[in-house]
Amino acid sequence: SQSSLHTALRLVEGWPDKSVGSLGQVAGVGMDSSGNVVIFHRGDHVWDAWTFDSKRQYREKDKGPISTDTVISLNPQTGKPVHQWGRDFFYLPHGLTLDHEDNVWVTDVAMHQVFKFAPGGGERPLLTLGERFVPNWSTDHFCQPTDVAVEKSGDFYVSDGYCNSRILKFDSTGKLLAVLGEVSHDAAPDQGFALGTQMVIPHSLALAEDRQQLCTADRENGRVVCFSTVTGKPVRTIQHPEFGERLFAISYSPSQGGLLHAVNGPTDPPTTPVQGFTMRFGDGEILDTWPDQAFRNPHDVACASSGVYVVEIGPNKVWKLEPSEDQISVKK
Numbered sequence: 001s002q003s004s005l006h007t008a009l010r011l012v013e014g015w016p017d018k019s020v021g022s023l024g025q026v027a028g029v030g031m032d033s034s035g036n037v038v039i040f041h042r043g044d045h046v047w048d049a050w051t052f053d054s055k056r057q058y059r060e061k062d063k064g065p066i067s068t069d070t071v072i073s074l075n076p077q078t079g080k081p082v083h084q085w086g087r088d089f090f091y092l093p094h095g096l097t098l099d100h101e102d103n104v105w106v107t108d109v110a111m112h113q114v115f116k117f118a119p120g121g122g123e124r125p126l127l128t129l130g131e132r133f134v135p136n137w138s139t140d141h142f143c144q145p146t147d148v149a150v151e152k153s154g155d156f157y158v159s160d161g162y163c164n165s166r167i168l169k170f171d172s173t174g175k176l177l178a179v180l181g182e183v184s185h186d187a188a189p190d191q192g193f194a195l196g197t198q199m200v201i202p203h204s205l206a207l208a209e210d211r212q213q214l215c216t217a218d219r220e221n222g223r224v225v226c227f228s229t230v231t232g233k234p235v236r237t238i239q240h241p242e243f244g245e246r247l248f249a250i251s252y253s254p255s256q257g258g259l260l261h262a263v264n265g266p267t268d269p270p271t272t273p274v275q276g277f278t279m280r281f282g283d284g285e286i287l288d289t290w291p292d293q294a295f296r297n298p299h300d301v302a303c304a305s306s307g308v309y310v311v312e313i314g315p316n317k318v319w320k321l322e323p324s325e326d327q328i329s330v331k332k
């Protein structure tokens, strides 16, 4: 039997440092190569039931972009902000990813666009994809794109999105290479997708490059779907009763033989605890659930050697979870 040591995670009190000040809805979290925790929040903009019209067009364009910095890098030990940028550009921040060169990849669900910024941000993006404020399902448009994952080769994936059920693969210049998990736009939900049902809001991406798999949190199906990065075909799903109906975000760590961290989401009526999961990547088995008290609305998760980080929307929180002293050995 294989035993693997892992540790129960617990919330770190008083993190981040109060100098971070008041945050808007915190949509995305990522780690940079220095181990800083980078968060993507919405300032005074919110996504509520009236924000988009029936065609998924953003209703509040003329309010202008968020006037405060939306990207904040936090020191992982002190929780103090070490850098911030991104004012007067974004309307509804969603996904944030740092690639292996610390370029910052972000999605904005109001603009229906994906941007690549140089390390540390800057005034203008290095790359812009999608047509500003124009939702569509043609391959040069997105519809509320949710996240980005980037290979060392520079090829990258976009999970698209709330109103498209697909993942697009591009080369480093933004040329479309492949569409993963696509079903014809008018197909019934249970047709055309190799694993039985199409994705419903591919909401978060985790790239396990060493395992040639790209996984997504198929949010409203409450499951993980993994695709081969070689063939683009779906290779497996991971689903557990403990997930409940909705799985919001996932993050891959190559350590300890490959771990997948995930957070689920609230349901109405509440059926399962809103919590985090640590799974063995290989077979998807749950090794640990955390934290001791429940989350309310976890929206994204990122992991590093310093700990696991979860951001929430309502209440707007950034949580740090670190291994607690009591090591638990799992006999499997």
Ligand SMILES: O=C(N[C@@H](O)C(=O)O)c1ccccc1
Pocket (backbone or CB within 6 Å): 025, 027, 047, 048, 049, 094, 313
């Ligand atoms: O999913 C929603 N929001 C979050 O995921 C988010 O804010 O990214 C949402 C859906 C309907 C109405 C309002 C918000």
